[in-house]
Amino acid sequence: MELIQQLVNGISLGSIYALIALGYTMVYGIVKLINFAHGDVFMVGSFVGFYAITVMDLSFISALLISMFTCAIFGVLIERIAYKPLRNATRIAALITAIGVSLLIENGLIYIRGAQPEAYPNNVLPMDKLDIFGVSISSQSILILSVSIILMIILQFVVHKTKIGKAMRAVSFDSEAAKLMGINVNNTISATFAIGSALAGAAGVIFGIYYIKIEPLMGVLPGLKAFVAAVLGGIGIIPGAMVGGLLLGVIEALVSAAGYSLWRDGVAFIVLILILIFLPQGLFGKNKREKV
Amino acid sequence: MLKIEDINVYYGNIQALKGVSMEINKGEIVTLIGANGAGKSTLLKTISGLLKPKQGKVLFEGDPIGGKAAQSIVKMGISHVPEGRRVFANMTVAENLELGAYLRKDKEGIKKDMGKVYELFPRLLERIKQQAGTLSGGEQQMLAMGRALMAKPRLLLLDEPSMGLAPLLVKQIFNIIQEISEIGTTILLVEQNANLALSIADRAYVVETGRIVLSGKAEDLTSSEEIKMAYLGGH
Ligand SMILES: Nc1ncnc2c1ncn2[C@@H]1O[C@H](COP(=O)(O)OP(=O)(O)OP(=O)(O)O)[C@@H](O)[C@H]1O
Ligand SMILES: [Mg+2]
Numbered sequence: 001m002e003l004i005q006q007l008v009n010g011i012s013l014g015s016i017y018a019l020i021a022l023g024y025t026m027v028y029g030i031v032k033l034i035n036f037a038h039g040d041v042f043m044v045g046s047f048v049g050f051y052a053i054t055v056m057d058l059s060f061i062s063a064l065l066i067s068m069f070t071c072a073i074f075g076v077l078i079e080r081i082a083y084k085p086l087r088n089a090t091r092i093a094a095l096i097t098a099i100g101v102s103l104l105i106e107n108g109l110i111y112i113r114g115a116q117p118e119a120y121p122n123n124v125l126p127m128d129k130l131d132i133f134g135v136s137i138s139s140q141s142i143l144i145l146s147v148s149i150i151l152m153i154i155l156q157f158v159v160h161k162t163k164i165g166k167a168m169r170a171v172s173f174d175s176e177a178a179k180l181m182g183i184n185v186n187n188t189i190s191a192t193f194a195i196g197s198a199l200a201g202a203a204g205v206i207f208g209i210y211y212i213k214i215e216p217l218m219g220v221l222p223g224l225k226a227f228v229a230a231v232l233g234g235i236g237i238i239p240g241a242m243v244g245g246l247l248l249g250v251i252e253a254l255v256s257a258a259g260y261s262l263w264r265d266g267v268a269f270i271v272l273i274l275i276l277i278f279l280p281q282g283l284f285g286k287n288k289r290e291k292v
Numbered sequence: 293m294l295k296i297e298d299i300n301v302y303y304g305n306i307q308a309l310k311g312v313s314m315e316i317n318k319g320e321i322v323t324l325i326g327a328n329g330a331g332k333s334t335l336l337k338t339i340s341g342l343l344k345p346k347q348g349k350v351l352f353e354g355d356p357i358g359g360k361a362a363q364s365i366v367k368m369g370i371s372h373v374p375e376g377r378r379v380f381a382n383m384t385v386a387e388n389l390e391l392g393a394y395l396r397k398d399k400e401g402i403k404k405d406m407g408k409v410y411e412l413f414p415r416l417l418e419r420i421k422q423q424a425g426t427l428s429g430g431e432q433q434m435l436a437m438g439r440a441l442m443a444k445p446r447l448l449l450l451d452e453p454s455m456g457l458a459p460l461l462v463k464q465i466f467n468i469i470q471e472i473s474e475i476g477t478t479i480l481l482v483e484q485n486a487n488l489a490l491s492i493a494d495r496a497y498v499v500e501t502g503r504i505v506l507s508g509k510a511e512d513l514t515s516s517e518e519i520k521m522a523y524l525g526g527h
Binding site: 163166167169170173174176177178179180181182183184 | 340341342361362363366367371372374378379380381382383387390391392394395439440443
């Protein structure tokens with residue numbers, strides 16, 4: 001029973017990784033950039049949610065939506081200001097810029113509000129314990145998991161059924177051909193950043209509610225782990241990021257359950273190394289896409 | 293319909309087109325022939341807005357389009373079927389065609405035109421749900437052409453539609469090009485297969501290392517000694 005509870009924890013944590021990993025993977029898919037500032041967008045989302053709940057006294061859903069909206073705009077600003085001028089630059093230049101943006105956001109926030117942590121109030125979501133076949137699961141975990149799943153379903157719908165989603169897939173496959181269809185590549189890239197960042201913002205609020213403590217450097221580790229999750233699933237592949245995130249969360253929970261909780265953070269990077277050695281294209285990746 | 297005046301186009305420091313001028317009249321099939329690396333694809337990309345001319349003018353129905361964004365040029369009525377087809381391999385045939393109509397809002401019209409594309413290319417109809425990447429080369433060419441037609445172009449740019457196809461299929465594709473022309477679409481056709489291109493074209497331009505070296509009526513060029521020697525395989 002202990003194990004099942006750990007699994008539920010793992011899935012909840014994994015759904016947070018998955019939401020962040022989606023942004024990494026979508027952005028990589030379309031501009032081939034590992035956006036290292038993405039973990040910081042998650043952090044900003046967490047703070048926006050915190051202020052929405054404590055200062056503006058809003059409900060969970062309103063805070064979630066405000067955080068997603070703010071992060072969407074923030075993500076687009078980052079893209080337009082920092083990355084767009086480098087679109088034709090070398091990959092390493094863009095990567096270094098991404099790390100620079102990450103440091104700027106972290107230290108910018110520390111400059112504005114200080115480095116002290118905050119605590120999410122613990123009454124945002126009902127805290128009942130549900131008894132399911134003898135396993136006690138908090139209603140909070142279930143709500144969090146449901147929100148993540150709903151967001152992922154909406155994302156799938158957007159990517160596959162809407163015009164902007166089709167444009168995103170076209171641009172990430174072949175941006176020049178997409179231009180010939182009349183697709184505005186710049187706007188499509190911005191939309192991708194907006195959607196990815198909104199998901200990170202949602203993850204930030206969920207994280208705050210689940211783990212209570214938030215601080216300006218909180219995005220670093222989940223950001224890196226979500227990156228591992230994206231690579232695990234196959235970078236650039238949306239369902240891969242979802243599965244990779246959930247899997248990584250479960251692996252961490254199982255490692256904890258086995259009594260190696262000190263190894264919890266390290267295990268993500270062991271996974272990364274193993275994946276890069278044995279399955280560099282990731283679980284869902286095909287062996288190099290063919291372009292004839 | 294399209295008028296190009298003395299354009300220079302560069303890739304970085306390399307000049308790919310040197311003072312190229314040409315003209316296409318409404319309803320014509322004009323072909324552009326020339327050896328590998330002559331600059332044919334570069335010229336098409338400049339017309340469709342993927343490249344910007346450094347000097348010179350590109351006029352489409354009197355409006356300057358040189359340097360405009362590709363999406364506005366599509367909107368004005370020029371569609372480009374690029375070299376190598378460039379279909380969206382990870383999407384189905386139907387999705388590729390829908391993307392061709394990306395800028396259109398007339399749902400009814402789109403549906404009707406999709407029907408027309410399937411009439412023109414029945415092979416695509418049988419494969420609506422198939423991933424474009426799993427189509428044969430010929431089918432991909434048909435899809436690329438169908439996709440371009442979905443934008444309802446008045447001028448269609450075709451870059452080497454026969455590339456890598458078996459002779460029978462090439463013939464089929466060329467018949468379809470003629471059909472497209474007959475329904476009123478003006479065509480600029482780039483081809484390595486000069487014989488075939490000249491056989492369906494009204495006029496032709498010959499490109500050599502970034503310059504137009506010869507132009508004229510297709511039938512005159514077919515019988516010209518110079519062309520025979522250089523492009524039609526001998527005497
Ligand atoms: N992206 C690029 N960067 C630099 N040079 C390029 C680029 N694309 C083409 N070129 C150069 O421009 C010249 C013209 O190329 P272009 O592709 O227009 O030739 P082409 O006539 O279409 O040849 P082919 O029949 O082989 O398709 C060539 O010398 C080519 O090397
Ligand atoms: Mg070419």
